[in-house]
Amino acid sequence: MKQLFRETWIEVNLDAIKKNIRAFRRYIPKQTKIMAVVKANAYGHGSVGVARHALQYGATSLAVAIIEEGIVLRQAGITAPILVLGFTPLSRVKEALAWNIELSAFQVDWIKEAQKIVRASDFSGRLNIHVNMDTGMGRLGVRTKKNLLSVVKALEASPDLHWNGIFTHFSTADEADHTLTKLQHELFVNGLRYLEQHGFKLPTVHMCNTAAAIAYPDYSADMIRLGIGMYGLYPSAYIRSLNRIRLVPALSLKSRFSYVKTMLSEPYTISYGATYIAKKGEVIGTIPIGYADGYSRALSNRGFVLYKGKRMPIAGRVTMDQLMVSLGERKAKQGEEIVLYGKQEGGEITVDEIAEMLGTINYEVVATLSNRIPRLFLVKGEVVEITHLLPKG
Secondary structure, three states: OOOOOOOOEEEEEEEHHHHHHHHHHHHHHOOOOOEOOHHHHHHOOHHHHHHHHHHOOOEEEEEEEHHHHHHHHHOOOOOOEEOOOOOOHHHHHHHHOOOOEEEOOOOOOHHHHHHHHHHHHHOOOOOOEEEEEEEOOOOOEEHHHHHHHHHHHHHHOOOOEEEEEEEOOOOOOOOOOOOOHHHHHHHHHHHHHHHHOOOOOOOOOEEEEEHHHHHHHHHHHOEEOOOOOOHHOOOHHHHHOOOOOOOOOOEEEEEEOOOOEOOOOOOOOOOOOEEEOOOOOEEEEEEEEHHHHOHHHHHHOOEEEEEEEEEEEEEEOOOOOOEEEEEEOOOOOOOEEEEEEEEEEEEEEHHHHHHHHHHHHHHHHHHHHOOOOOOEEEEEEEEEEEOOOOOOO
16 A cells, blocks of 8 residues: 655545445435446545445446546546546547547537547447437537437447437536426436437436435436535535435545744744734644645635644635644644544534635535545545555555
8 A cells, every 4th residue: 555645635434435325325216327426536535546436335337527537547447337428529539449438429520520430440349429418507418309319310320339328417406496407307308208209219318416316316317427425515505405315525634734833033924925913922833735735725814724623723825835824822743633624523624614615615625626635545444545646656
């Protein structure tokens, strides 16, 4: 196992991820499969470690946003189906075939060109394709029944492409107003029926993200795409308020004091801009984490960390690689552990709380955590895997 070289790290509780997946497994229809969404480095949790264990805990396939994320998983030895949810340029189609990564498609011209690329390649096998229907998200996807039929006909006519799935994405499933979600569902179902009326047998159908899986379990179809809920976070306060499924946060962000000083002589200014003035005798602790690690500069003079279970305020501006906290008159020591997100001795700082302070969502708080922070994967409190930037060996 790799050694931990940095005094800032992320702990990923795999037992929590296991509980979350199994909670969804009990909640959704028995025949519905679970696709674990591990894009954006598994929402900051570490894609390879999460993917490997999610498949052990009940997921049957994986989803990423871009082909590079899928290749990382394949290079780690993961053989389960992987779907790229976003747009893939034609220049990357050959790689998708080589690495057996499934792609999303919604344009006839793209399908025809992809067919030529696959046919001309040296790799055997067919390229699996999921058709994306845009029913109201407005990002990617087929918009009309006519275009949907053309796309499916082009796929079915191709000897080298295989129509393996069809999906849509709800834009407001995490909100109390059900109007648009129900409309999107109706448009999607009508599109499916239209294809069936034209003699096509439907492949795997999927539409539910975490929010929709909780709020609309009857929309689960053949598979749900489990993202934020797998990591123990709710998509919104509304979804949490439904109280239908209990989730356990999997991520903790921790560090150690790299330096502790007592302010005995002037100047008492702390960090860039001298926005914090310490008092004589005040203890200031320096922590080796900053905005380059994904800990927002907007938490300057606003955020807190936990030290021995108590909240200690950030003193001054968060810098690129370090931040300082005021410990009052507490006599802390260099090397002592602090918690930025998570629990410690009865205290807790939640990701949702940080998101509210920043005026954003929990997705962003965890997904922007840099890959230069080591990830420690824990089972029953014991580290089973470590990933970090240092090369293998």
